[in-house]
Amino acid sequence: MTKPMNLNVRVSGRLSEFVAAxxxxxxxxxxxxxxxxDLIRRDLDRAEREKLEALKAELQRAFAQPxxxxxxxxxxxxxxxxxxxxxx
Numbered sequence: 001m002t003k004p005m006n007l008n009v010r011v012s013g014r015l016s017e018f019v020a021a022x023x024x025x026x027x028x029x030x031x032x033x034x035x036x037x038d039l040i041r042r043d044l045d046r047a048e049r050e051k052l053e054a055l056k057a058e059l060q061r062a063f064a065q066p067x068x069x070x071x072x073x074x075x076x077x078x079x080x081x082x083x084x085x086x087x088x
Contacts, residue, residue, distance in 0.1 A: 007036070009036070019032060019035065022035055023035055
């Protein structure tokens with residue numbers, strides 16, 4: 001597990017008012033830290049969903065290809081290509 005990180009974020013104007021409206025007695029969060037952690041979790045979830053959707057789209061494109069577009073798997077060629085890539 002990674003070491004906890006302390007962040008110091010300064011907001012003003014509309015952003016500050018928006019945060020204040022979401023924190024405290026009238027808001028959905030008890031404190032600003034809880035609010036920021038939830039925003040980060042939501043952004044992480046969004047990023048993971050985007051990656052999954054991109055993978056699904058790639059798989060759909062691959063499976064939509066005609067069978068004639070597939071080449072037999074050649075283990076030695078794959079290994080040789082990987083070796084060339086890693087050797088620069």
